[in-house]
Amino acid sequence: MAYNLGQQAFNIPSWQITSPGIMGNLTVVDKVPQEMMSLIDPHWYQFPPMNPLWHSILGFAIGLFLIIALLGNMCVIYIFTKTKTLRTPSNLFVVNLAVSDFMIMFTMGPPMVVNCYHETWVFGPLMCQLYGMAGSLFGCVSIWTMTMIAFDRYNVIVKGLSAKPLSHGSAVFKIFVVWVASAVWTVLPLFGWNRYVPEGNMTACGTDYLSKGWESRSYVLVYGIWVYFLPLLMIIYSYYFILKAVGKHEKNMREQAKKMNVASLRSAENSSQSTECKLAKIALMTISLWFMAWTPYLIINFAGIFDLTALSPLATIWGSLFAKANAIYNPIVYGISHPKYRAALLKTFPSLACGSDNDNDTQSVASGVTTVAEEKAEKPTA
DSSP states (O other): EEETTTTEEEEOOOOSSSSSTTTTTTTTTTTTTTGGGGGOOOOGGOOOOOOHHHHHHHHHHHHHHHHHHHHHHHHHHHHHOGGGOOOSHHHHHHHHHHHHHHHHHHHHHHHHHHHHHHHHHHSSHHHHHHHHHHHHHHHHHHHHHHHHHHHHHHHHHHHHGGGGOOOOOHHHHHHHHHHHHHHHHGGGGTTSOOOOOEEEEEEEEEEOSSSSSHHHHHHHHHIIIHHHHHHHHHHHHOOOOOHHHHHHHHHHHHHHHHHHHOOOHOOOTTTTSSSHHOOOOOOOOHHHHHHHHHHHHHHHHHHHHOOOSOOOTTTHHHHHHHHHHHHHHHIIIIITTOOOHHHHHHOOOOOOSSOOTGGGGOOOOOOOOOOOHHHHHHHGGO
C-alpha cells in the first residue's frame, strides 16, 4: 500500500496498517491537527495508535516529575542565594544547574501533560518549534554546567595550590558562555539546519532525526558530539584525575601513619571509609546518572539518522522520561549533599532537610570539594 504525502510517496506494508483488534486501520498520526501535518515524518504512518494507557502513564510520570523537580530546584535556588556562606563562585554553577533544570520542567512538563491527555500535540506548529528549542536549550545548559562543576573540582583537587582560584567574575563569565553557546546551537534548527518536529508518541517535539537530507543528519551528528560525547569525556577525564590525585594523597597518609606507628591519621569514626572510596562512589554515581539521563535520547537520534532500527512511537517515550528525570536527582547530587546546604535547609525547611550538619561521615566528596573551592576563593580577599 502506498501513501502520497505531499511531495513524498511512502510505501507501507498492508499488514502494518491493518493491525487487528480495536485499532483497525488507524495510525498514530490520525489525531494530529491538520496544521501539524507538514511536520510529521512519513515513518510514523506505519504505526497504529499507542494504547491510551501508555499516554496515561506518561502523563502521570511527567506530572510527578514536574512537581518534584520544581520543588527540589526551587529549594536549591532559594537556599543557595539566601544563605551568605553559600554565595561563593563554585556554588554559582550549582545555582545555574538548578535554574536550567527548573526551566526544563517548567517549560516542558505542563504542555506534555496536556498533550498526553489529548493523546497528540495540540498547541500548533509554532509552539512545537519553541518547545523543542526550549528543551534543547535548557538540556544543553544543564549538561555543560555539570561539566563546569566537574572541571572546577578538577582544578581544586588536582592542581591544588597552583590552581588559580575561581572568582565570581570568572564563574559568571563561564556561565554566560554556556548559555550563549547553548542558545546558538538550539536556534540553528529554526533557520534551516535541521528542524523541530513531533516525536513518535506525538506528545512532545524534538530534533528531526528521521529526515535523510544531509543538513538534518549533520546537525544531529555534530550536536550529539557537542552535547553528549565531548561533555561526557570531559567529566570522565576530570574524575579520573581527581581519583588519581586523592588516591595518591591517601597513600601518602597511610605511609605517614606507618612512620608514626599509628593505625590511621583519621579519627575513629571516619576510618571505616576512606576519602578515596567516598570519591570513587560519588564519581561513579555522577557519571552513571549522567549517562542514564542522556543516552536514551542519543540512541534514539542516532538510530534515526543511521537507520539502525525501526523506531516505534513507544520507543520515543523513554528519551523524554530519562532526560526529564535528570532534573529530579540533580538537586540531590549537587545540592542536598552539601553540608552547609543541609544545615541551611534544616533551619529554613525542617521537614525537607536530609540529615543534619553533623553528618560529616556521610558527606559527599562533591560537597567537600565545593567547600575547599570556597575557601580558596576567599583567601585572596582576606
